[in-house]
Amino acid sequence: MRDHHLGEFEQIVLLAVLRLGDDAYGVPIRREIEKRGGRKVTVGALYSTLDRLEAKGYLSSWFADPTSERGGRSRRYFRVEPEGAEALARAKEVLERMWKGVRLA
């Protein structure tokens, strides 16, 4: 498999999904990113990234049963796949290597 480079937002999304564990679906993922990442995320941008990560094999998703608070619609839950975790680790490693010995004035 080709070595995909993870973008910053992709890393943030993957980390959010990891942090949320079994509760990772659209609404909490957005909250998590807003709370910890301090940035606003629109639903369109979020899903296009989630879809892309799923297409790369870093995430998998499944549909839960419909709920009434969503007007009878189901939730789509996400889980980080081993490839995704590996890619995250690699990205972190790269950053750490780059930061080593760097001091900002």
Add this chain to the structure above:
Amino acid sequence: MPEQPPRLAERIIRWLAPGREGDIIVGDLREEFQSRGGSRLWYWREVLSCAAVRLSPHRLTAPDLRQDLHYAVRVLRRNPGYTLTAMLCVALGIGVNSTVFCFVNSLFWEPLRVAQADRVVSIGRTDDDSTCSYRDYQELDRRSAAPGGGLFSGLMAVDDMSTSLDTGGPGGVSQIIMAEAVSANFADVLELQPQAGRWFTPEDERPGADPVVVISDGAWSRRFGRNPTTIGQRVRIGSDWYRVIGVAPGGFVGLSPPHSAEVWLPLLSQAWVRDYLANPGERDRPRVRLVGRLAPGRKLRQAEAEMKTIDAQVLREFPRDNALRGTITMDIAAGASMPAVREFATMMAVMLLSVTGVLLLIACVNVANLLLSRSAVRRREMAVRQALGASRFRLVCQTLSEGLVLAIGGALLGLVLGYWANGLLAHSLPALPHMGTVSLNLRVGWRMTAFAFAAALASALIFSIAPAIEHSRTDVASSLKGESPSRRMRQRDIYVVAQVALSLVLLIAATLLLRGLQHARQVEPGFAMDHRLAARINVSEPEYTPETGRLFLDRVLDRIRAVPGVRSATISYTTPLNMSGSVCAMPDPTARPRRVSSDVIVPGYFDTLSTPIVRGRDFNHRDLPSSPRVVIVNETYARRSWPNTDPIGKSVWLGCDPNRPRTLAQVVGVARDAKYESLDEAPRSYVYRPLAQDWAGFVALIVQTTGNPNDFSAPLRTMLHGMDSNLRVYDIETLEDFATESLWRVRWQAALLAVFGGLGMLLAAVGLYGVVAYAVAQRTREIGVRLAIGAQKADVMWMVLGRGLGLTAIGIGVGLLLGGAVSRTMGGLLYGLSPLDPVSFVLASLAWMLTAMLASYVPARRAMRVDPVVALRWE
């Protein structure tokens, strides 16, 4: 009750993200909407951001399309025979259209071959071929350069003229060429660098300056073998001698495309221009065309508006008798410059583009037919995909992408074909007479490529729309069971009928033109063409005066008549079906003078051309400059002027100028009517004047020979140069050549239409074959049953043939009706042949019937050979 999210916003999301994905997003948003306490503003912001992401160009080049194209390429590669046939059909249509487009492009949009051609503007005047007089040019130039930065970085005057070029020396061939007389800033305005030598300077315009000329790259290589010593050499243009000072850059052919200028002269070095300018009262002549280069930052329309204002001022300040009409127009200089050429080109373009458009349509119908027959084969595949959840839209997209791949392949092939066809067209063009040296840029450029791909796109749409609809309509259940509806056959039948009809129209048009040509050949021209040769010579000032010229021509005639193998020889100003002249000749001295066609001839002219004098006498040697003026008229002139009376002895008043007294001449003879300018002209009035009383220095020697007239061409040239080594002798041609050339346009159109008609027929025959063959394949089982229960092979063959011929017959019926409507517009090209000429219609229909027989015979034979046992076991 909790507040509901805006319904419209939800709907927009569903539209942006259909299916389950939309469900999830709407669900997420609703959940959050509730927890945020129902902020509609927030909801709408989310929807907008969603739209921005979804509709970004990056996302719109849907992965679907890429996938569809990928799949289409795979499908097509798996069926190379079908793919190649379809692509060839498209390629043929697109190739022919691209070539015609290229032709039209070069006549209308081809920019000048100079640096930054998009800043060079051609300034014209509505209702006029030229822009203004030279004096007005000076005024416009001065005023447009006025304070605050000029309109132009340079404005120049140009006048194109037909003249002759001699490189001098004994045995030299004189040729009629196109020259451009230009102001000295010519090269500055166009930013042209000379290839050798230099361009003009203001010094070259001064009175008394040494006359100089710049020659074209073409003239340099054709006439001087690209010899560097050409610079400084003297050449004769018209009657005057000029020194060659430079050679224009290669590819530059002047400002009058499609005609190529061979030489450029300073306008002010021309004697006739100086004569006009020497007369301070003359404000209207000489007339010139203006070409300028817009100053940096100047916009075309703004400059045009300012020029209009300046022009109006000039016209107001310098009033003149015959006021200029029309207003200034300004356009980027591109394509043919002369309105007359543009008019003719428009006519040609409409004809060619409609014919090739029909051809492309036939090709498209053919491919649609192929796709439909494929779609029959692929019904199951489509049904399976639909059953598995593919939307109709996706299936339509899939079919369209297959069409697109076919069309793009066709366009690429078509460009190759077009490149080849361009070469063919370029070769056939210089053979067109009456156009001088014509050069059209027929290279495959970006415009032609863009056109080819646009045509490909359009045709992809045309030929895949029907199969696409067909696919999306597939009834899943019955298709999966392998049943086939009969509706498709009927649709394909309609296609075949349309093809036959369209190609028959082309065939009919071509046959009509060919028959028209044949008809023209049988027209009695009223003079004899065989064994006759015409040599045009220039016996003009300063070498000859009318007196010495007449003496010289007398000597020439005596010498030629004495040559063995020469039956007779004569002189005239015009050449039949080639060059014409006119004079004002009115039987009534008080009537307004009107021009009638006329010729200046010597005694014996009618004998040489075998045109009988029906009454009175020929000119003779007693008709001298000093004796009473005489004319000979033709029958039509006599009949129109003096009905039912003897015209001999009647008076004719010659002269066009209403301010000058007219000359009285007496009719001494009546000549039989003839065709003078073209073979299809209506009878026209004609007046002959004797050379002894009406001098023309530019005349044709017409020689009647006993043997092949072409054999006399070289000896004649030698003899003429032997009598005067500086005599300008132009091309020598036979009278039959003139007749052939006068038919060039019809011949050219007939040839093109014959080629296009043939191609159309070929394409349609392939379509017909496909339909009949498909029908046979579909009915194999039925045919097997028929054979098994005792049908004769011949019956089966006729059953299949009958189908092909039946379709053809309907197509021919429609085609005949269409052809009848179309041929009415061709009346002017048929030389008196009726546009509804039954022979042409029958011939074209028969040709189609024969083709249809051939196209249906192959599948019919296959049907005959069906083995009942195999056929019945099929399925």
